[in-house]
Amino acid sequence: MARKISIERVGEMMKVVLTELQNAGGQARLKELLPRAESKLNLTDYEKAPYEKSGYIRWQSIVHFYSIDCVKAGYIQKSGGKWYLTPDGEKALQMPADEFIRSAMDKYRDWKISRAKSSDPTHEIEEDTDEEKAVRQTAYDQAVEQAREEIERHISDMGPYDFQKLVEELLKAMGYYVPFNAKPGRDGGIDLAAYKDALGITPPRIKVQIKHREQKLTVKEVRELEGLLRKEGDIGLIVSSGGFTSEVEREIRASVKHIETMDLDRLINLWQQHYGNVGEAGKTLLPLVKLYFLAPTEE
Structure with missing residues (x-):
């Protein structure tokens, strides 16, 4: 079709x-x-109009469609319905708009060619926005975003001990033994202990600290966990549904102790990845079901 949006x-x-x-x-x-x-783009009536068949707004569908170029160019990452700007993306934003999108399209083209057995012309990226593909990408992105929001909301509504139990069930599904789950109340900083064998002889031995709240983890809490990692083979795992500040991430990177982090996004991704191994108790806490969609152009 003729391009009406350049x-x-x-x-x-x-x-x-x-x-x-x-x-x-x-x-x-x-x-x-x-x-x-939208408030900064001075959109035309044509750009703001919905596609006749799907009802999706034209300019928004175009953003969904060309986000794939930006992903393949390394400018953004997508996970669980969220977009993440990469360092390469920050640099690319210094380019003029035309150069910015063409660089993304070129990198997408290179990616397509690298996947193909030969670099024949059928693997070239067309400069026209295919309405059907744009609509398909929009529908897929919105479904992923809505599903992830519902899962996050369900987890956020959990009490602290149910959230702790959820982490326990995840570790079990990943193949760990979890002989210790602290009861509600003061626990000395350790909420769970997870081992690769039933006796905890074989490293790693994971000491887990869990924080289920909106606030991000503090440096003080990281240092408290560091003090509990006393033996060779001890690894710290901090699970924070509220996420981590940049100061906390720097503290963990600088630590001489081995500490891993798990925010809500990583927890959900791992839960989905290992859901086939999750026990009935875990599935009661966070039940999921697969739902199939027509695949977008590239994902």
Whole structure:
């Protein structure tokens, strides 16, 4: 079909959306970014109009569609319905809009060619926005985002001890023995202990600290866990549903002790990955079901 939105205009849209992502701290859901971007794009009636068959807004579907170019270019990452701006993406935002989108398309083309057995012309990226593909990508992205939001909301509504039990069930599904689960109340800083064997003889021996709250973990709490990792083969795991500040991440990287982190996004990804091994107690806490969609262009 004839292009009514130029590739240069697409570049403007993608740059504004990614700039809003940067302003949001480098991570956000697209539905949070679109209203902010819309106010800055001076959209035409054609761009704001819905596609006739699907009802999806044209400019928003174009953003979904060209986000794949940005992913393959390494400018953004997507996980669980959220977008994450990469360091390469931050650098790319310094380019003019036309150069920005064409660089993403070129990198996507290179990626396609690298996957193909030969670099024949059928693997070239067309500069026209295919409405059907744009709509399919939009539907897929929105379904992923909605599903992840529902899972996150379900976990957020859990009490602290149910959340702790959820982490225990995940570790068991990953093949660990969990001989210790601290009861509610003061626990000396350790909520769970997980071993590779039933006796805890074979390293690693994981000491788990769990924080289920909106606030991010503090450096003080990291240092408290560091003090509990006294034996060779001890590894610390901090699970924080509220996430981690940049100061905490720097503290962990600088620590001489081996400490791993698990935020809500990583917990859900691991839960999905190992769901086949989750016991009935775990599935009662967080039941999931597979739902199949027509695959987007590239994902």
